[in-house]
Amino acid sequence: MMIKTWCAFLTILLMTGQNLRGQEALHKADSLFAIGQYMAAQELYTSQLSASRHFLPNALLKMAYIAELNGDFTQSLYYLTVLSKQAPSEAVYRKMEAIALKNRLSGYKFDDLGYLVLYLKKYGLWLSLFMIAVTGYVLFELFIKYKKNEHITFVPKAIVVLSLLGLIVLLNIESLYNEGIVSNNPTFLRERPSSASAVTGTVGKGNKVVVLTSRDHWKLVLLKGKLVYIKRDDLLLI
Incomplete structure (x- = not known):
């Protein structure tokens, strides 16, 4: 039992040390970026992101800028697309669309569907919670009516079915899209x-x-x- 406890403690210490080193590397990369040492900053950003597989929005935005500065529009669009999933905003979508138009690329048009995807990404969690609350309330009312042997109309049944279908879509949209x-x-x-x-x-x-x-x-x-x-x-x- 004691050995397991010490192993867990050492694991936590190692993870903490790795996080601190990662933060130091990112801080150094930010400093290099601030003084215009973009290539050196890019190396640090890339190595840190590859090691941790955790993409920080601030670092992604700077890496996209450096890639575009170097003429690598593909890599710039990659970082911006990853950023749009983590921190969706219209500004990021508009920037991707501008780069795509400049280089005659497809798949980045920000239209009505783009707005829908944007708002689903930004407010999908709150919409899911709202739909769960509505569904729960309607199910509760249906249960009360059922216990009282009252007639249940079509409308509440349809609300439950549509809410459940909407929840399935919202909860699986990331894996489907x-x-x-x-x-x-x-x-x-x-x-x-x-x-x-x-x-x-x-x-x-x-x-x-x-x-x-x-x-x-x-x-x-x-x-x-x-x-x-x-x-x-x-x-x-x-």
């Missing part, structure tokens, strides 16, 4: 998940696709309204 950015130029599009399958076209790096499912090392994606397969190695998955 995955995105990827084409990372190689050109990337072949295929009819089936096989290198022997016919090539239906090509797409340049930087274009964003909706990833629907996986099969071996292939991804079935939605690109400009068409379903095609792309190799996993040709995508930066968000």
Whole structure:
């Protein structure tokens, strides 16, 4: 029992030490960025993010800026897309759209659907809680009516069904709506998940696709309204 306790204590100390070193590295990277030492800052940001797999919004924004400054619009859009998932805002979407328009890329148009996705990301949790409260209240009322042998109309039943369907969508939207950015130029599009399958076209790096499912090392994606397969190695998955 004592050995387990000490092992747990040492694990906590190691994790704390790693967090402190990570914070120091990010602070140093911020300092380098502030004085215009962008390449040195980029190395620190990249190494820290690769080690921790935790993306800080402030670091992501700065890395996107550095990538754009270096002419790497694909990597800049990748960081901004990751940022849009963590801290969704119209400004980030507008910035991605501007870079995409400048480089003639698809998948970044901020239209009515973009607004819907934005608000679902920002307020999805609160909307889910509201729908749970409404559903719970209606179910409680239905239970009272059932106990009193009262007639239950269609409307409350429909509210419960629609609320449950809405909850299912909200709770699973992140897993159902995955995105990827084409990372190689050109990337072949295929009819089936096989290198022997016919090539239906090509797409340049930087274009964003909706990833629907996986099969071996292939991804079935939605690109400009068409379903095609792309190799996993040709995508930066968000």
